[in-house]
Amino acid sequence: MVASHGVNYATPRGFGTKLRSGFKETLFPDDPFRQFKNENNSLLRIKRAIQYFIPIFYWLPNYNFGLFKYDVLAGLTITSLAIPQGISYARLASIPPIIGLYSSFVPPLIYAVFGSSKHLAVGTVAASSLLIASILHGKVSSQDDPTLFLHLVFTSCFFTGIFQSALGFLRLGLLVDFLAHSTITGFMGGTAVIICLQQLKGLFGLTHFTTKTDVVSVLHAVFSHTNEWKWESAVVGIVFLSFLQFTRYLSQRNPRLFWMSAMSPLVTVVIGCVFAYLIHGDKHGIPTVGDLKKGLNPISIQFLNFDPKYLSVTVQAGLISGMVALAEGIAIGRSFAIMRNETIDGNKEMIAFGFMNIIGSCTSCYLTTGPFSKTAVNFNAGCRTQMSNVVMAVFMMLVLLFLAPLFSHTPLVALSAIIMSAMFGLIKYDEAIHLFKVDKFDFLICMSAFFGVSFISMDIGIMMSVGLCILRALLYVARPPSCKLGKIPDTALYRDAAQYPGTVTIPGVLLLQLGSPLYYANGNYVRERVLRWIREEGEMIECLLLELSGVTAIDTTGIATLSELRKILGSKDIKMGIINPRLEVLEKMITSKFVDVIGKENIYLSIEDAVEASRFSLSKIEKQNSVNESN
């Protein structure tokens, strides 16, 4: 028998204390300032704080040539990826290809200063590129007014930057958590499908096409212009695609050959350029990129367009694409950090991304983040620090200053092949199957994003899926499961009677375990559900015990629910007891005087105490029964 100990009715904490602790748990759960806030020496504290906020001061002083060798190799590798990807994705965003190259020069330098991930490689991403274009196309056509369109792209990138850094400064990283992994899986898959379909334009060398992104419109555009199909283009495209897929296959078979798939896009571009130059591709059904000027990024701050006419669409494009880019960038930074056993502060990363995009939008760059493919290549190529991004920027500078015009001969079909090949990897069947097996609702969320993106539009698809996620979160809290506890024979353990058949209950006593917060959204449910438990028992219940260890929070409605329950039970001559309320819950019970209403003698520290007490209060005949059955 266990000695009886009472519940601790210490005076509730003050409002200030609770607010501070709630604030800390909500916004600073990982205690990010631990690195410097407890430092006694104030000079050292300032130094640590600067190192925390601007990570380059942390890693650069200890940088050495040994690390540099690795970073140069990794930087060179990611540059070879950055050139074809930059050109391709800029075309996805319906802006001049050179902007894609500019975007691999300035932003990596900014990230090297403010970013905290060692492995993240900065670059443009396909999904966000297409997303910006598809939202802006709702207002302005890139064909009718390409200059205005480009300026709106810069402006939306500026808003992305403001939004991202604001989220970071306000420590609202938790917003990104509401983009569930299943949403992102579905969204990426759907995006990959529509991007692949878009590439049919380049593959078949079409000149007329649609600016819509859904499957039906795109297929219609492809098959309504069969007269424009160019077989030369298609043949070249399929050859390139096969080459890219083959190198990818080799790399997957043998991870040490990762450089083959990393280099193959650049090889494709170079071979394509030479080929198109030699056969004068433009005249033989193989259109090329055309017109890439030498020179570094021109300043574009004067092009930011805050005209109220376009404001809503640029803000919308900036926020949605920024959110998607953040989700990708942070998730990737985190997963590589976990692999290497390091931690990453999502809020700090947001600030770095934000600065990258604000400064980028003023220097002719568009939206950049940490793309998965480039980061994986960077990691595999053995990068050691953020220096690999600097190396990439330097190589990109050389390309912009001297080599850019050479790439003007790149056949469009080569770019299409590169994009398609990259997209194939983003459709994750196995992930979807895993979701289907483990959690049907997660699967539904994933599919709603996938089909929403493919058949309606990218922004609506992602919003549908996020809506479902939030609905699920609200359902979780509106319908918290409760269960009846019984005693496992020969132990002192009380467990869910449905989960552990064979548990013994005491006649006349109903022991229920509640869980989740008890509050306005589930007060009515919990009351009805508890009353149903009592009805379902059938036999005479004389005592209801509520085990509240799992109730993590309560509000005034939750307390009103318990009071109502007590009133209803009282009228049926059923006693009610509470077991082990947690700190926050007990505090509210004390301040709301619920403790006085129910009486301290009906609040127990442990199930044993409560069962013992209620057994004692049962009427004599019941008592006799319970002794017979429970032992």
Added chain:
Amino acid sequence: MVASHGVNYATPRGFGTKLRSGFKETLFPDDPFRQFKNENNSLLRIKRAIQYFIPIFYWLPNYNFGLFKYDVLAGLTITSLAIPQGISYARLASIPPIIGLYSSFVPPLIYAVFGSSKHLAVGTVAASSLLIASILHGKVSSQDDPTLFLHLVFTSCFFTGIFQSALGFLRLGLLVDFLAHSTITGFMGGTAVIICLQQLKGLFGLTHFTTKTDVVSVLHAVFSHTNEWKWESAVVGIVFLSFLQFTRYLSQRNPRLFWMSAMSPLVTVVIGCVFAYLIHGDKHGIPTVGDLKKGLNPISIQFLNFDPKYLSVTVQAGLISGMVALAEGIAIGRSFAIMRNETIDGNKEMIAFGFMNIIGSCTSCYLTTGPFSKTAVNFNAGCRTQMSNVVMAVFMMLVLLFLAPLFSHTPLVALSAIIMSAMFGLIKYDEAIHLFKVDKFDFLICMSAFFGVSFISMDIGIMMSVGLCILRALLYVARPPSCKLGKIPDTALYRDAAQYPGTVTIPGVLLLQLGSPLYYANGNYVRERVLRWIREEGEMIECLLLELSGVTAIDTTGIATLSELRKILGSKDIKMGIINPRLEVLEKMITSKFVDVIGKENIYLSIEDAVEASRFSLSKIEKQNSVNESN
């Protein structure tokens, strides 16, 4: 020492089973069909089902004269309230006063057939009346085109009915739960303030006024027309208001005098009529209602206006006012049922309200629900069944057929006094103070509704408050509290070390209790928080035990979080154990193969088992320490 029992790894339930059980818990938590679904005799089952769905078949067959006596008295009392309230609230909705009287004839009859609450009295409500008018005024002015305005009011009432009955049929009563009690308190208070201010128009006999509802506009309208102020009107108004407040005060002091406050509005109207008739009020600064035609409700189905031009505004007015009316009607039905130890099915009530408003909108009625004041009067007057509503309808019919023209002499100032007096009771200082004391966030929610309604507009106020509530619900699930458990000396109990100072922990073993569902919105948080617990321990942790009794659900992200944690801990040579996963959680762990990853030997049924096992695996020196310290 407790005997060791294992976790029950039964085969997870099939998808169908889980779906059915989830469906039932979500939509049918109170098992509403229990009354007839288990009936063996099929004739009896059908009879019970009809009685369930159409409650009049349940109570009418057992009805007798003894009950009727009480219902007639109650019905007469609420009629005396219905006449002045009907006229007053119709004026609040900017529609002809007679519509208010019509609305107390048809809807009560419908409710008597379909409604399940014995005490609810049907009628119009001030808040929803003003709400409809304020939303519709955004599109159409009731002064410029009163006929169109009236038709739009009917149409919005029709949409309210469709919406309410759809919610009921789909069993989405849980939506109403998201209108928290604190939101309603704030909303009612704010509405009462602006309605009182609106009455200054009637009190001062103003002719020019604003259709806006916010405090600033209304005060501006009152004080910018001081030249229109009529002292005669103000004097009469203050006399009436004093009379009404005095009877209210008497009734509150002595509940048996409730009839005094119930009758006083009718007395006010009658005295006002006689007074205005005798002195020819219209000519002496006391305008009257004017023009009330004899006759029953004309059919209005042909007036329902589905013109796309007005569709969005009528739908919006219908949904928002319908939601508010539902929240009031259901909450009131429930609280009186709890008083009398009966239960009410919110979804069935919604269907009844829906029918009431659909049929009402076709018979020249506008939005009706179960108003608090009338229901309380009905209850106090001793009503026994829904028959009291029928009695009211009959009396109202007599009034409409014979007496309506008499009320055309009612002075507007008398109506203003009646409304103001009713509104004073809706401002609940004590409730707000209670919220402030017990739960600051609830107070914030309440205040946002109060100030939003008073200073911005009714719909924005309520949306702000609901938004805050949902934000709170999401925060609850995004930041579930975790705590470190320690053993209370001389017991076998493990409790929160922060709540119960003096608990003993085993060196090298960290025992954490998680709570709430573990899923996409809090996966990152939980991982970071657990890692922080480990860091904060300072000393060498060799084993982390997670107590999951309070984790009511898990999704794929939640499982991924646990896997990541295990990987991170593995790299630090820390063992990880899981204690007492609940049925749903364990099922997902089995299907996702997490059980195989962590190993069944690391999943424990009880804290004791887990502590014993990890103590055994600690290195020898640690073990020595732990033996010394824990006993």
